[in-house]
Amino acid sequence: MDISALKAKNPDHWTRACAIRALTLDAVTAANSGHSGMPIGMADVATVLYAKHLKFDAKNPKWADRDRFILSAGHGSMLLYSLLYLAGDPQITLDEVKNFRQWGARTAGHPENFHADAIETTTGPLGQGIATAVGFAMGEEILRARFGKKVVDHHTYVIAGDGCLMEGVSQEAITLAGRYALGKLVVFWDNNGITIDGKVELSDKTDQVTRFRSAGWEVIEIDGHDPEAIDAAITAAKKSAQPTMIACKTHIALGHAAQDTSKGHGALTNAEQNTAAKQNWGWAYGPFEVPAEVKSWWEEVGSRGAADRAEWEERFAALSDSRQKDFTRQQDGDAPKKLSAVIRALKKQISEEGPKVATRKSSEMVLEVVNPIMPETVGGSADLTGSNNTKTGDLGVFDVDSRKGRYVYWGIREHGMAAAMNGMALHGGLRPYGGTFMAFTDYARPAMRLAALMQIPTVFVMTHDSIGLGEDGPTHQPVEHLAISRATPNTLVFRPADTVETAEAWEVALTQKGTPSVLSLTRQNLPTVRREHKTNNLTSKGAYVLAEAEGKRQAILIATGSEVEIALAARDALQAEGIGTRVVSMPCMELFAQQDEAYRKRVLPAGPVRVGVEAATRHGGWDRWLLGERGREAKQDFVGMDSFGASAPAEVLYEKFGITAQNVVAKVKALL
Template identity: 45%
Template sequence: MSNIDTMSVNAIRVLVADAVQKANSGHPGLPLGSAAMAYELWAKHMKHNPTNPTWADRDRFILSGGHGSTLLYSLLHLFGYENLSIEELANFRQWGSLTPGHPEYGHTVGVEATTGPLGAGMAMAVGMAMAESHLAAIFNKEDFPIVDHYTYVLGGDGCMMEGISSEAFSLAGTLGLSKLIVLYDSNKITIEGSTDIAFTENVQKRFEAYGFQTLVVEDGNNLEEISVALEAAKADKERPTMIIVKTQIGYGCPAKQGKSSAHGEPLGVENVVSLKDNLGWPKHDPFYVPEEVYANYKKNAEKNVILEASWNVMFADYCTKFPKMKALWEKYHDENAAEKLIDEEAFWIYDEKAEATRNLSGIIINKIKEFLPNFIGGSADLAPSTKTYMKDEGDYSKENYAGRNLHFGVRELSMAAIGNGMMLHGGLQVYVSTFFVFSDYVKPMARLSALMNIPLTYVFTHDSIGVGEDGPTHEPIEQLAMLRAMPNFSIFRPADGTETAAAWYYAISNKKTPTGLALSRQNLPQLPGSSKEALKGGYIISASKKEQPDAILMASGSEVELAIKAQEVLLQEGMDVRVVSVPCMDLFEQQSAEYKESIMPKAVTKRVAIEAGTDFGWGRYVGLQGAYVSMNGFGASAPEKILFDKFGFTVNNVVETVKSL
């Protein structure tokens, strides 16, 4: 290792130690141990341009071990990424800084994904590699590889223990994602001590079983050895690669090196001094980096500026020679394309016959795929049930990366993370799907969708006790409340075809909010009063005769029909009732106070919420004087009509509940 390379690696370590020490909080262990591999990758092998961090053909780098965020921040600073000043490093973990405790997508330039839950970054990297392979299959022409980049992901023992990484890498091996390169920081230390207490498997053999090329770097500080491994990873055109890099946690700090105490606490002032002495650092001043080190990083960054310039020339030539592909590229990258569907009459018209909203969603998916060429998605082995298969679009596979139907296998958790990764990559509009009750498996990654402001669509079917004979393990009760509670996540439960179209329109046209669609297994009628007003989250679907009704019935999904039937009976008995459909509470809450008052006047205190799930969350609309027709426990195994009757979802029960107020 040349002196300047040595100093450049150690600059990362010094900045990490100083940032964590100043904050008196953080995780120095991973960055200190991984500094050499990170430097070698970013400086010598990775295609990235600090002057244009969003260059379409850049390599992607995800730090799956997000607790080691100072490693990424130090790299971004040293390479000259916008706004990552030394002051920002000194402001690590503080209010308003660009250097939060874990990397946050959209908050810090150069951060490709929000990583915190261990293993999540591994699965998102798989999604990014899938996106690259699909776009390459669509757009690349001979002599014009306009989509040609790698996805690198770095994580440690914790990432390898989490089940999500096993799910994702099993799929990656099956798909032969040869441009996915996993850097495994193998230091054999976790918070509680040696990994031997809970993790003794042969990880290399596991990855070989997945179908990966596996390589081992015995000395994690040997840049030449790391370089050889990276070149070997790129040379394999059939398999993804996992590089085991043997490191020492807290490397360079004599008192902490190789110890679990280096993982998640500052080194201590004296140990920071000893680290710098041990590394031969020229000064003890906090955040000091010699100018020759900055010059070295700048020189390496400038090589990538030239690479992008060459790509730009190639892309311009491509657009000239292939004008139809240029137009298609623009469609793929048009964030406003879906908004045009608001005026497409055929998108909003559905047959009068009763139909399950999952079936209607399937019809809509096949309309959207004709309108949006970059629309792609699939399910966790449930497409025949969730109705998420696109006709005549082929299956995405190792043999056909151009296919638009994704098969995730029975892997709900990683499916959601992979969907996130595909959306983060850019150029694609993605949906994922499973049964609604299994949103429990999906939720952690849906939370990351919401945190990152990426509009991934979640298609959840079999939305209530209407599942029937499969019984309580498959009948969602509390899942609507769970997802409604999540910030920046819109969950729709549509009542018919028009509301299902509204849910899909919102899902693919909004730019910052992931959307869930909770869809029925059983057939539901097309309701006369349903309309695009569903895009407001709540609206009057069946009006009262009086401007101020005697009572308000509010419902979602299959129970809207029940509310309307109860309204008819109540009218015959002298009560004038309004029915409000609430397909999406999140959107209703975004409406003006005037609009909400027009739908649910405060003066009308007799209110009943009807939903085949827990009543949790309806209280804000029902009030203290209202009532609920809902589920207070789990479901049961029986035909759906019997279940709705036994659990009180009948016209008579709704009528009696209203009359009791």
């Protein structure tokens, strides 16, 4: 392609954008891996966005009222790193750029939020960025409604590629954004017509413009290499009451031998071709070299927001002390001091009253006392509000004309919900939780994993957590989902046995800053097993002795959630036969594993036989506690599931699958 017309028409812009292109070629070549074509193709869009529109202060990347920029096409990470380096971000230095994709560098293969303050979210798994951005934009709406335009008033910009738009989660995202009229969300579609396997049309002929309009979006179609068109489109998008998709016709790897080919998508490391590309661009500088006047122009761009920020600081200072404190506490993710008192009071009341309720209902009881003192919580459900018990009286409903509402009807979009919740958590100022059936962990998985990787405290309220769900059958009955979440690093999985443990689990979840929580909650009613009030949060220890053996301790039953009741019944039967039996409730294996060895040994001493009870597969981390951490501790067995469930009433299923006190007793006796 002859790019001389582009150069000639806007020579200054061209050179500034080419700094991104050249840095990309150099960094990918140095790493001998990465994706060159996208940053080269989208350099014009990014340059205009940063230069003329994006509200940011490069030296203060965490300024609360900055615009958010999300690179959903995360493989094009060098676009982001180039922008940050050029604009003077203190963390993304030239050395970091040179260390692209190396151990310890902030410039990882895909943008990872925990490596640099200016990286808003982790992307790479396609579609996640655009879906997470919905939560950013929703969060902005909620906080603007609450704190006012003077303090919260910013846009969320996204660059998405064809891969993002082909992933199903993008449909969930764009229909949510359209439904909730997230007018401050702007998505640039890098319409380069290329995927890894070849041309987009090889696998897709979707009319994206019509598709976005069908979801209620404004769409503007432009030449993605025309800076004036880009500028005009962004200006128009900012005025729209609906979210805007700017379809940018671009050339992947513009001006390179690999332009407009799938080869251009990947690592362009051929020295000769790269030299030719730079010549073609008119870029006459050495590797990683950016001429001073170009760099200083970019640094001016990076400091353009400093004045905005200073004004914002003044406006913020004009808020009342308590408003400032609230805002700061919520931004920092600190739980209110009152939280533990409120939880303790509820525990006390529950221990006294001893209600028999499903833990999904227990969760609602907790939320009823927590939501009023934590205005940062945002609840929701993927169309199972009445089943997940996630909506409390005071929340209000988030909608186009009620932006203060703190409850989101997510529709039947578990994946979009999970990703958007992550976006709210990343945005700051909000603490999202959302519900679905636990079996649909499967749908939400990509975003649940990202929550763990991104170190954010999203709370996943997963109800109907076993065959106890009953008649809906095996498609709706989780058996491996505790294992899935427990196998995921940096994830707390809680399976509380009653309302007291549910309250304790929520307390731990709501005080996390860097770890997501999964609450595994029952459909069926459970008795209160914690009838003696303890001020301490026993769940925070992961496991504890719920009932001590009487007489010689011959057996330890370890159970979670709904099976604690079964373990207690089995203990009664065993004790009646003179077999001293301890019951350990283990609501959170991860927290128990974090306790010191002395505590773990106290709870699970070597010697007595051990039987675990959980209506799920043994794969959920059980071997460690049953076989013994040191491998020589106890004879053991497990009562649980080793197949999918079935459709029948819950009590029938527990009986048929042998998850009964009788069976636990039999197993213990067989081991003695």
